[in-house]
Amino acid sequence: MNVATLSSTPLLSVENLTYFYTPGKGFGNVSFEIYPGEVLGIVGESGSGKTTLLKAISARLAPQEGRIIYRPGAGEEHDLYRMAESDRRRLLRTDWGVVHQNPLDGLRARVSAGGNIGERLMAVGERHYGDIRRQAGQWLTDVEIPLARLDDVPTTFSGGMQQRLQIARNLVTHPKLVFMDEPTGGLDVSVQARLLDLLRGLVVEMQLAAVIVTHDLGVARLLAHRLLVMKHGEVVESGLTDRVLDDPHHPYTQLLVSSILS
């Protein structure tokens, strides 16, 4: 992917971040930056702290040390965990999106598909019922869900459809930054491939900045400009995706890469 057009001011700066549930369980001293339009992949084995790190950087788990600076526009700077709780919550409903591995964690099960998408639009101030319904319908079509399902609740959808609905709900407000935890996990291989295609198209078209946690290096290769490789709660390697995967420097990354080749 082309990173040459990225802005020189980071959208998000993560500085020496640490969170341990108990000794050895969590992550320590993690620092990195995300630029507008950039997709960062976080890879590593199960239990290496990826999900915990994603929660901390997406305003859902206060770190024990370190800070996160968010810059939504020129000259604007917010220290994420020093903002008022209500401002942080608003950020998650409007400027940011979170796509959970289990789609029902990110959807309202008793609200129609259209309502799930419309709710986010209302959070950014849209009030016109007709416009909201029209945009919800457009997004359903964009994520390849038949328009006829607009009034159905997500529990009647397949796993793949639920995940596409969750993506539509998150992207309808054109967020600046989206956090995704194993967005294709738990889906059949063929459904995963279609979803990946869709995600890749949306990321490019909307110039989304995103952080994607995955243990699947194929997903990382397809979506991420840059990778962080985690092991036992530490970042052991980082760099441009092609460099990390084609010329891994750290022995652990070499092991990860060779394990998918064998």
Ligand SMILES: Nc1ncnc2c1ncn2[C@@H]1O[C@H](COP(=O)(O)OP(=O)(O)OP(=O)(O)O)[C@@H](O)[C@H]1O
């Ligand atoms: N709520 C919690 N309380 C205590 N320990 C936890 C909690 N959540 C996760 N852990 C532990 O913290 C460590 C890191 O977990 P985390 O979910 O961040 O890893 P991960 O790399 O995302 O793994 P996976 O790919 O399996 O989701 C693991 O040892 C896990 O068992």
